[in-house]
Amino acid sequence: MDIFLSRLFAGTTSGAVYVLIALCLVMVFRSSSTINFAQGEFALFTSYVTWWLAGKGVNIWLAVVPAILIGFLMGALAERWLVRPVRKRDETAVLIVGLALFTGLNGLSGWIWGSDEKPFPRMLPTGEDTYIDIAGARLHYDTILIVAIMAAVVAGLTLFFNKTSIGLQMRAVATNPDSAALCGVRVGRVLTLSWGMSAAVGALAGPLLVPLVPPGQLGLSSMFPVLIFATAAALLGGLDSIKGAVVGGLALGIGLAMVNGYVTFLGGSMSLTSALVVIVAVLLVKPTGLFGARRLERV
Amino acid sequence: MSAVLEARDLVAGYGGLTVLREVSVSVDPSEVVVVLGANGAGKSTLLSALSGQLPLTGGQLLVDGTPVRNARPDVMLAKGVSLVPQGRGTLTGLSVMDNLRLGAVTRKDKAEVGTDIDRWFTVFPRLAERRDQVAGTLSGGEQQMLAVARAMMSRPRLLLCDEISLGLAPVVVQELFVTLAEVNRELGTALLLVEQNAELALEIASRVYLLEVGEVGASGSAESFRDDNSIRAAYLGY
Ligand SMILES: Nc1ncnc2c1ncn2[C@@H]1O[C@H](COP(=O)(O)OP(=O)(O)OP(=O)(O)O)[C@@H](O)[C@H]1O
Ligand SMILES: [Mg+2]
Numbered sequence: 218m219d220i221f222l223s224r225l226f227a228g229t230t231s232g233a234v235y236v237l238i239a240l241c242l243v244m245v246f247r248s249s250s251t252i253n254f255a256q257g258e259f260a261l262f263t264s265y266v267t268w269w270l271a272g273k274g275v276n277i278w279l280a281v282v283p284a285i286l287i288g289f290l291m292g293a294l295a296e297r298w299l300v301r302p303v304r305k306r307d308e309t310a311v312l313i314v315g316l317a318l319f320t321g322l323n324g325l326s327g328w329i330w331g332s333d334e335k336p337f338p339r340m341l342p343t344g345e346d347t348y349i350d351i352a353g354a355r356l357h358y359d360t361i362l363i364v365a366i367m368a369a370v371v372a373g374l375t376l377f378f379n380k381t382s383i384g385l386q387m388r389a390v391a392t393n394p395d396s397a398a399l400c401g402v403r404v405g406r407v408l409t410l411s412w413g414m415s416a417a418v419g420a421l422a423g424p425l426l427v428p429l430v431p432p433g434q435l436g437l438s439s440m441f442p443v444l445i446f447a448t449a450a451a452l453l454g455g456l457d458s459i460k461g462a463v464v465g466g467l468a469l470g471i472g473l474a475m476v477n478g479y480v481t482f483l484g485g486s487m488s489l490t491s492a493l494v495v496i497v498a499v500l501l502v503k504p505t506g507l508f509g510a511r512r513l514e515r516v
Numbered sequence: 517m518s519a520v521l522e523a524r525d526l527v528a529g530y531g532g533l534t535v536l537r538e539v540s541v542s543v544d545p546s547e548v549v550v551v552l553g554a555n556g557a558g559k560s561t562l563l564s565a566l567s568g569q570l571p572l573t574g575g576q577l578l579v580d581g582t583p584v585r586n587a588r589p590d591v592m593l594a595k596g597v598s599l600v601p602q603g604r605g606t607l608t609g610l611s612v613m614d615n616l617r618l619g620a621v622t623r624k625d626k627a628e629v630g631t632d633i634d635r636w637f638t639v640f641p642r643l644a645e646r647r648d649q650v651a652g653t654l655s656g657g658e659q660q661m662l663a664v665a666r667a668m669m670s671r672p673r674l675l676l677c678d679e680i681s682l683g684l685a686p687v688v689v690q691e692l693f694v695t696l697a698e699v700n701r702e703l704g705t706a707l708l709l710v711e712q713n714a715e716l717a718l719e720i721a722s723r724v725y726l727l728e729v730g731e732v733g734a735s736g737s738a739e740s741f742r743d744d745n746s747i748r749a750a751y752l753g754y
Contacts, residue, residue: 382621385610389618392609399569399601401593401622401670510609 219353224474230360230429231446232470233367237422238447239454239462240370241415246456247391248411249300251311252448252513255318257440259295259416262322263288264337264423265330268435271338277424278340285420292416293409300412301405327437334434337427363425370418371463378459387411391457442489446470449492452499455509464507469495518581520545520674520706521566521597527574528565535561537730538575541708543674548700548707550717550738553727559710560602562727563676566708567599568592593622598672602679602710605663608652612643615651615662619669629669636665639695657688664692668699674706675699681713689713693720718742 238256245253263284270280295318303310341347341358348355378384389397390407398404427435430443450469454461473488504512522542529535535558543549553559564570566577568587577584579595589599599605606615616636620629637644640661646654651662660680667675677696681689697720699705711717718724724741726734 382617385614385617386621388610388614389607392607395569396601396605396607397618398589399567399599399605400607400618400666401590402618403590 222352222354222356225471226354226356226360228471228474229467230357230363230470231474232450232467233360233363234422234426234429234443234466235446235450235470236367236463236466237363237370237426238419238443239451239466240374240459241419241422242447242451243456243459243462244374244411244415244418246451248387248408249296249304249311250511251300251315252451252456253412253415254312254315254444255295255322256415256419257444257447258319258322258326259288259291260419260423260443261437261440262291262326263416263420264427264435264439265326265335267420267424268335268337269330277338281421281424284423285417288420289413289417292419293413295416296409296412297405301408323437332437334432334436337424337433337435339428340424359429363429366421366425367463370421371459374418374459383407383410445489445496446492449495449499452496452506452513455506456513457511458506458508461506461508519543519578520547520580521708522578522581523562523566523575524578525575526562526565526572526577528561528570528572530561534573535730536565539727539730539732540575541725541732541735543706543708545673546700546704546706547723548697548709548721549723549725550709550711550714550721551725551727552711552714552717552741556729557727558730559727560678561730563599563601563678563708563710566592567597567676569599590622593670593672596671596673597676598667598670598674599676600663600667600678600680602682604656604659606651606654606659606666608650610651612647612649612651612654612662615666616669619666622670632669632671636668640665657684657692660684660688660692664695668705672705674708676708676710678710679712680709681711681716689716693717696720 238260241256242252245251245256266287267277267280267284270283271277299314299318300311303314341362348357378388386397386402386407389400389402390404394404426443427439430439446469447466450466451462452465453469454463454465469492473491476491477488499506500513519542524540525538526536526540527534527538539562551559551562561570565572568589568591572587577587579597584591584595607618610618616633617629620632623629637647642658643661643665646658651659654662664680680692693716696707700707700720709717709721718738718741721738724736724738725732
């Protein structure tokens with residue numbers, strides 16, 4: 218029982234990480250119908266910003282704030298000046314821009330901060346007694362924090378989409394940009410804002426997830442596996458659904474923790490492969506995901 | 517008195533294809549005008565251009581006699597021109613309520629939006645009963661009611677309607693036209709109707725434009741058109 222609970226807690230922790238990045242992917246997909254492959258690298262860059270500020274003596278909780286603002290600007294500028302100009306010409310060009318952003322941001326991070334792994338400060342203290350004992354299993358404060366922040370982000374986004382005028386406009390653009398434009402929605406602005414918000418959520422998620430994802434340090438390849446898992450989670454839940462991102466992320470996190478725990482012959486390193494299997498399976502069996510309405514028509 | 521909306525020598529099309537060749541039309545305040553034309557004549561293209569949806573390659577739009585610089589849908593809406601597009605202009609993924617709220621995004625007087633929603637629920641009680649239903653699951657007639665109400669939520673001075681009778685039962689069409697006539701009479705909203713159902717449209721219209729492959733072929737009073745035998749034969753079928 219305690220082993221089961223330990224695995225459940227570990228799975229929930231990584232699940233919450235996937236949910237946060239999957240939410241970013243969903244926000245972009247809803248407005249632009251594309252998967253932003255550079256989503257992880259946005260979060261990587263802003264995580265370096267947080268790390269750098271923390272190294273200068275800024276409290277880590279405060280250091281996240283400028284990182285979120287920078288994230289918002291990066292996302293908004295990327296949509297306005299890189300994605301939108303090529304979108305008019307060619308849909309596949311958007312993919313190329315995503316890949317270019319991916320490598321460009323990764324290179325930029327490496328150029329500024331170097332390629333060595335950085336020990337990352339934790340947002341909560343860790344030590345011998347930073348957990349709650351439940352039937353012999355340890356529920357770490359880290360897990361509680363990331364689940365709480367994930368819940369807060371989901372609640373905030375849900376309220377934003379359902380109760381505000383700009384949220385309504387975003388939902389309208391998500392269902393039909395042309396009809397939304399006829400209602401007077403300035404579709405371009407909505408797209409820019411969606412990308413900005415998405416990268417801002419990523420900037421909040423980065424510092425939370427870096428210490429939790431092996432090797433627990435910040436390096437140039439920190440975000441890539443997370444992006445793959447988050448893509449699998451978003452596809453599983455449905456690329457245009459917030460609820461889908463939550464269910465997909467948690468299901469994937471907990472599912473993989475159980476598989477790795479019980480099916481030992483697969484070995485821990487098989488997780489990434491499992492995630493890719495999930496991606497292919499969803500695309501083949503149910504391309505709209507569990508809760509989605511729209512499928513991935515082009516990447 | 518200048519026209520609510522005047523189009524001077526509009527040229528517009530899709531890519532390399534020019535559909536409108538120097539089309540000029542105008543609608544006076546509170547006037548009801550109908551545009552008739554065969555399939556493919558460019559009626560939808562005309563309304564698309566008038567609503568700011570389709571960029572112009574020539575000519576200009578004037579609202580109250582003043583040229584509109586960058587005609588985009590939000591700009592035209594803010595100037596009082598609203599379109600009910602051909603084939604159910606609703607956001608099918610959103611609820612009836614959300615569709616109506618969305619129709620009002622360009623308005624500054626947010627406080628009165630609720631009052632207007634209530635008014636349209638009184639006009640179309642069937643929408644009121646289905647306020648939380650997703651628009652895509654409404655019947656064709658209900659969707660068309662929603663499309664009209666949504667377009668009216670911006671409180672336009674000119675409502676452009678693209679074949680709102682298409683695919684609807686005669687009774688429903690009759691109801692919709694009665695509502696449109698009331699809107700025109702009570703709110704003073706000018707109407708520009710594109711219709712296949714010329715007979716009904718001619719009943720409430722005072723002026724007619726005949727669009728023939730991208731050009732205005734003829735225009736005149738609705739009365740003269742009703743009496744004209746050749747037009748009767750071509751558009752009314754009797
Ligand atoms: N999006 C588009 N891209 C390319 N060509 C188009 C497009 N929309 C319309 N056309 C062409 O423009 C011409 C005019 O079309 P339009 O829809 O304006 O006609 P219409 O008078 O509204 O016809 P209908 O009575 O069938 O609705 C047609 O030849 C049509 O093929
Ligand atoms: Mg048409």
